[in-house]
Amino acid sequence: MSIACRGADALVKALSKAGVKHIFTLSGNHIMPVFDACIGAGIELFHTRHEAAAVHMADAYARLTGKVGVALVTGGPGHANAVSALYxxxxxxSPVLLLSGHAPHDQLGMGAFQEMRQADVAAPLVKMAATAQHPHTLADELAHAICAALAGRPGPVHLSLPTDVLEGAAHVHDEVNGECFSPVRQVLDDTTAARLVSSLADASRPLILVGPACMTRAGRERIGTLAAALGVPVVGMESPRGINDPSLGAFAEMLAQADRVMLLGKRMDFTLAFGKSPAFAPDCTFLQIDPEPQEIARTRRAVAERLIGTAVADSFPALDMLATVGRNAGKCDERWARDVRGAIAWRPEQWRTASSSLEKRVHPVQALAPFQALLDSHPDAVFVSDGGEFGQWAQACLRAPNRVINGVAGAIGAALPFALAARVAHPEAPVVAVMGDGTFGFHAAEMDTAVRYGLPFVAVVGNDARWNAEYQIQLRSYGPERLIGCELLPGRYDRVTEAFGGAGAFVERADDLKDAVEQAQAAQRSKLPACVNIMIEGVAAPSFKSRAS
Structure with missing residues (x-):
């Protein structure tokens, strides 16, 4: 049995059956039929100020919920704006679905309004990119896209929506149900799992490294279960600083001592120094479980015969099976596991008394410390971190049940949209978004979005009036006489937030932080975003290659 409707109605009905409750969007001509179809459909639209912000919101929402995050933008320039956030x-x-309006099929090649080869533009940044072909097949095309986003190594996908497909007559079939949007999983069989667990047990100093897809809350719960079952340290990696990620403390010195490392959904890439010494011991051997055979082939090219065991499987099923098999296996040396945990938790003793050497400036450690209590106040609290040096200080200093960072891409600018999505995903939990002053400028107008929708969060801006990551590179590489192009004004980002209807606090002294945090919390109770603009000393991010350094 089928029901006649517009293609846009078929799309929205299919999204609803897929469990989509929120769409992050910016309006435009091509997608007005979808906006109309959403009325009364139980799907809430969050209307941003920039298309890239809509994709960043979908990204953070996906990471925090484990569901597909949906962004909807118009065609042509709207699509082009959105694509930058896909990387x-x-x-x-992150399983993101970018839906973009598109010129109608019957006008393609004729110079249609905002005509663009949109799927080709998105293709290098997504797992699949396609253009919907007909109203009748739109629900199936959507299901295929969502399954692709969730299957194997999760990631973004794109589907363009020509206006004649959205406005044309469609028939919605009853057989389209929630199961159509669930991909087939690649599981790890128990025999292979037992072989890999045995190989880990044979090592003296084994480690398991997992990739970004495992750093969701559900993934971290599985990581904890696996670590407890095997007694092997399981370390998540999602930072562009790789093994020198400040949130991992002195982990790099332990990695260099490991004699066997399992990569579970973790690419052998620049974040692992491509498996080379001195990051890894020259005789360290590797095991690998990955959903993509080409990633295993890449590891083999990097480490050759040191890759001694492999399997193709999705990360979550592999984590579960290894834990099941490992419960009956011998555990690794507790002293090694304890030492690894200690290295990750380690922070320099001098941080306890850190202070700025400059007048009317605050050291990053001082600036961040007061916000830990806010993150500790709720079991679903969300910590967002973005930016160069100050973002790295934040990742070293702050922790929370949920964490969203700018990730392996190393791109900056997403913190404000990330925070908005965090509030949508966790309506009652505190959200603390830490960013540099450069980052704030990318999507400052999303403070308007926060006010319009009543999405409160705390934006902590570390204001050193420069692009400090690049400044530090120039300082190290070329010297203090050859610094160029990194200066910013010491902007009043607190006042920018106030201009959009939010709350702001300006801090130049560590003693003023307590009042600023209290003001920010008061704003949360009023459903307003708050910006705590802290003038910081522009010091380099911490780097803990060893506890002796």
């Missing part, structure tokens, strides 16, 4: 989602292994 961050791709490298974070």
């Amino acid at each position: 961050t989602a791709q490298m974070a292994e």
